Amino acid sequence: MPRPDTLQFGALLHGSGGHIAGWRYPGAHASGELDFPFCSRIATTLEDGGFSVIFIADVVAVWGHQLDSLHRTARADFFEPFTLLSALSSVTDRIGLVATATTSYNEPYTIARKLASLDHLSGGRAGWNVVTSVVPLEAANFGRDAHYGHEERYARAAEFVDVVTGLWDSYADDAVIRDKASGIYFDRDGRRAIQHDGEHFRVAGPLNIARPPQGWPVIFQAGASETGRAFAARYGEVVFTAPQTLDQAVAYRAALDAQVAEAGRDxxxxxxxxxxxPIVADTDAEAEEVLATLGSLVHEDVLRRIVQDNFGDEDFSDLDLDEPLPDFGAETDRSQSRRAGILELARSEGLTLRQLGVRFAAGGAVAGSAATIADHLTEWHASGAIDGFTVSFPYLPDTADRFVGEVLPLLAERGIFRPPSGGTLREQLGLPRPARAAVPA
Ligand SMILES: Cc1cc2nc3c(=O)[nH]c(=O)nc-3n(C[C@H](O)[C@H](O)[C@H](O)COP(=O)(O)O)c2cc1C
Structure with missing residues (x-):
């Protein structure tokens, strides 16, 4: 299907804010992470403002590699995504609800069922952010000494997604007829059991819920390494990326489009x-001040840890914060693309550990007046390399209110943003509804 010619927006919702020190910012809602009325108020602001999606990131552990600096962050207590999104589905009408679920520490039957349930109860608004897990502490919560290797976890992920989509197809769209006169609840010929017997999973099926309203909930993914991108090309319908520059975004899009075509998809x-x-203030200078204040609120232990956690497995505890990052090798079983990006950034700009930490804490924040932010988004839109943005609000509620209240109207005026009018999440995103796979002979 043709891509929409206007930008679409998804929000990566952390109730305490996306910046690691966001919860400390003056006026920020420090207890937002577990405050449902607050999450609900942000969700309705985003829906009313024209966001297409609320996306809940997740790890099945506290969010950090080690525990030393965690007590200085809001990353150790957060809602389980399906529970939060189910609750949000009842206070919203249109916005997409995207749950992160790892293929490394779940079973496909459980995830197929939860997503199908979320799709039914939200009227076709569910999505699944497929991740393979990046935090080593997750393994220890699921009976393993170490996390699966990079290649193995993607192989497991592919089989996992195949089983999940197969389970969603358990029933034909019109199989559950609930015909009182004949006493037939569902048509037996319209149901099938997947009988999957693979390398990682054995699943008989069928699923215990009718085919989701969207056929399949929308599949989100964020593969960045070669293997991860191949996975995105095969399965992803919305792909999250974290490019440092527009050039990187353009290169990623060209490579992804080629891989999508190779995988036989459009x-x-x-x-x-x-x-x-985004950090929106009255002037660029004020916005830069906000960003600097946020950076100053990050404790030194957190700065060191945040670089180390992104980087991989080395121990940074003895490194001087004000020295450039030593030249470690690129190999890691964790996110290879992220590590390579950090090495490149440190080398090209000669950054110290502290400067890198402040940058990561900011998560690529763009600070400026509404017009400056709108100009930035306009330039990225004009490149043709992107279809929208995954917005992480550094602290809440202010950055969300100002983005929705000031930036989106400017984009609408410029004709590059149009609030979605309704329909299922697939319809809002202009994505095709998957037909049920043909019944095997
Ligand atoms: C915007 C965005 C959000 C992400 N959210 C999560 C998440 O919630 N949980 C998780 O385990 N990984 C998350 N990731 C990491 C990706 O799933 C993936 O591991 C990462 O992009 C590295 O890609 P690679 O596995 O191909 O090296 C996210 C990545 C991006 C760019």
């Missing part, structure tokens, strides 16, 4: 939404 059926962390 590149028009894949949306790319890079990460955006």
């Amino acid at each position: 590149p028009g059926d894949v949306r790319v939404w890079p990460l955006l962390s």
